Amino acid sequence: MTSDHIINVSESxxxxxxxxxxxxxPVVVDFWAEWCGPCKVLGPxxxxxxxxxxxxxxxxxxxxxxxxxxxxxxxxxxxxxxKAFRDGQMVAEFVGAQPESRVRxxxxxLAPSETDLVLEKAQGLLxxxxxxxxxxxxxxxLTKSPNHPSASLGLVRSVMLQGHLQEAAKLLxxxxxxxxYHQAESLHxxxxxxxxxxxxxxxxxxxxxxxxxxxxxLVNKRNFEAAMDGMLDVLRQDKRYRNGExxxxxxxxxxxxxxxxxxxxxxxxxxxMVLF
Numbered sequence: 219m220t221s222d223h224i225i226n227v228s229e230s231x232x233x234x235x236x237x238x239x240x241x242x243x244p245v246v247v248d249f250w251a252e253w254c255g256p257c258k259v260l261g262p263x264x265x266x267x268x269x270x271x272x273x274x275x276x277x278x279x280x281x282x283x284x285x286x287x288x289x290x291x292x293x294x295x296x297x298x299x300x301k302a303f304r305d306g307q308m309v310a311e312f313v314g315a316q317p318e319s320r321v322r323x324x325x326x327x328l329a330p331s332e333t334d335l336v337l338e339k340a341q342g343l344l345x346x347x348x349x350x351x352x353x354x355x356x357x358x359x360l361t362k363s364p365n366h367p368s369a370s371l372g373l374v375r376s377v378m379l380q381g382h383l384q385e386a387a388k389l390l391x392x393x394x395x396x397x398x399y400h401q402a403e404s405l406h407x408x409x410x411x412x413x414x415x416x417x418x419x420x421x422x423x424x425x426x427x428x429x430x431x432x433x434x435x436l437v438n439k440r441n442f443e444a445a446m447d448g449m450l451d452v453l454r455q456d457k458r459y460r461n462g463e464x465x466x467x468x469x470x471x472x473x474x475x476x477x478x479x480x481x482x483x484x485x486x487x488x489x490x491m492v493l494f
Contacts, residue, residue: 224268227278229285236278240303244275244329249292249299251283256315257298263318264300267325275329302328333362337369344376345478352376367396374405378474381440383413401473408470411463412438426455430464442471446485453492465493 227235227247236245248264250257261279268277282289282297292301292308302310302324310328312320326334340355356373360366370393378386390406393399415434422428433448449468452459468489472482 223271223273223275224265224277225279227280229287232278232280232285232288236303237306239276241306243273244302244304244309245278246275246325246328247278247280247292247301247303249280249282249289249294249297249301251281251297254297260298260300260315260321263321267321271325271329272332274332275325300324304328333359336362337366337372340369340372340376344372345476347379349376349379353380365394367394367398370394371398371401371405374402375474375476378405378409379440381438383409383416387413404466404470404473407466408437408474411467411470426452426459430459434467437467437471442475442481446471446481446488450485450488450492453489457493465489 225235236247239245246264246268248257248261250261264277268275280288282294288294292299296313298315299313300311301308310324312324316324330338336355336359340352340359343349343352343355353373353376356369356376359369360373363369370389374386374389374393377389386409387406390402390409393402393406412434415431415438418431418434422431429448430452433445433452436442436445436448446468449464452464457465468485472486475482477483
């Protein structure tokens with residue numbers, strides 16, 4: 219297979235087609251041979267990813283039998299041998315047939331796709347508290363990569379941080395199985411408690427219950443600092459109030475805000491001092 223993004227190169231044109239070209243876009247070089255079984259497994263994976271990438275990187279194939287000097291120059295002792303070039307320099311490599319997921323990670327680190335850049339943009343907007351724009355970017359990414367766990371979690375957070383609890387609950391019910399699932403469960407618990415607080419009576423004869431309900435209303439108003447101060451006051455009086463619900467709500471708030479948020483770091487430490 220050859221195209222603008224997938225080419226065969228030789229000793230005569232390697233300098234131009236790989237070294238010089240890598241100053242424009244990254245070039246992945248596949249050192250292979252006809253007799254190499256693993257090469258026939260890896261080669262089609264690389265070609266498919268190059269075709270999918272649409273020019274975000276070039277795949278250059280080098281037959282080591284026909285180009286022994288290149289193999290010698292780049293210390294190719296075993297094949298398949300894949301080397302990545304960027305800005306005229308070799309920047310990464312791996313040897314042997316690898317599963318497609320590993321090859322995708324290798325390519326993604328070298329040349330993020332347009333879709334990857336959308337996810338990066340979405341995460342950046344979320345960090346800047348531009349929640350409607352972050353939601354739009356996460357949804358755009360998820361149309362191309364459905365059920366992506368990190369993007370799904372980002373979408374839930376951007377929706378909840380706008381106060382759209384019913385939409386968040388719907389997204390959380392459909393959350394994909396993944397290592398992020400426990401984070402989603404924490405957000406789901408928070409969303410359910412927030413919704414319950416919206417329907418709660420406006421007052422309570424129990425001072426502790428009144429303080430807790432007031433803290434939840436502050437969460438719904440997205441006044442998180444005051445809400446967590448209120449939660450801590452409740453915990454100081456009863457560490458196990460509502461069978462540990464207050465602690466779980468605070469953990470959900472930490473998840474909602476993100477670990478890098480200064481409030482998360484501050485109140486996680488304060489909660490630990492109160493509880494332990």
